[in-house]
Amino acid sequence: MRNIVNISLPGSLTKEVERGVKEFHFASKSEFFRHLVREWLTGHLVLDLAQSRREYAQGKAKVLSNVKDLWK
Secondary structure: OOOOOOOOOOHHHHHHHHHHHHHOOOOOHHHHHHHHHHHHHHHHHHHHHHHHHHHHHOOOOOOOOOHHHHHO
16 A cells, blocks of 8 residues: 655755656656665665674674574
8 A cells, every 4th residue: 555745845856856757767756756765775774784794893793592582
């Protein structure tokens, strides 16, 4: 099920969205924004992974004996 989200943009950003839709061949503005949200989520995953790697390198990693240990 999809939800409708309305946003308000200044004219300059609206023009950029329209340009992006046309330039990158998105079917609609909605497709354009869905793509941006997916990219944003992917970026957060990459940052979380980098943080985990830093913690591991610093010896702050915890050993998991089972999946339930993830929430301890």
